[in-house]
Amino acid sequence: MNVLANPLSMFEVKGQVAMITGASGAFGMVAARVLAGAGCKLVLVAGNQDALDEIAQECRGMGAEVTAINKRPSHEDTCDGLVASAVEAYGRLDILVVASGMNKVALINEMEPETFEAVMDANVTQSWLLARAAAGQMKAQGEGGKIVLVSSARGLLGHPAGYTAYCASKAAVDGLTKALGCELGPTGITVNAIAPTVFRSPLTAWMFGDDEKAKTVREGFLARVPKGRLGEPEDLAGPLLFLASKASDFYTGHILYADGGYTAG
Known part of the structure; x- marks a missing residue:
């Protein structure tokens, strides 16, 4: 097939097996909905049972096959077991989206x-363990694969209000993405990261409000955003589908900033 004559075929992921960790979080839910809508078979992993059940049921309502696993990818054995569970359920693993992680805000002299270490473990070590487990399976399949990590604009930029752990962890995710992209490129496995700035989620909903505090914070932030608005969940959908599909086969080790131009200025 000439993909240039049928360019949408490059984004086809129907029937592929995708595992999403942190599936009950803001980015994880976006990933689950996008890949369910695109026809993937899903392995959804999250530590919050109620929220996991809710997103799993939603994806099943969209017609997706879903295996839901109530675990956090906190140890080597757990990460290996999650990949094994995907293979047991569907016979293979084609796409890994690591949307699990955490942030704790405190000034350096007030942070224990x-x-x-907990932030670094959740954001960096667990990403490494999951990529390690998934890459082993993808190599064994011999058909390549897609690994998508979640970074942040804060991996590139500092922040004056207690983000030392978060910024350091996301900068490390960027380095991990580049190193894995180089290491796994010859195997056909691509490794890329999506790096959002502020986008609408339960944690950031207050920034979209009409009270004076929200307006002040939002206006100060938007002064740095060329697009002139905060992010919406759908702003993450296109980049994710691109990085999870054949459309990105020649792209690896990249950090894709979903930030309205925030990091460009």
């Missing part, structure tokens, strides 16, 4: 070392 244990808190810093």
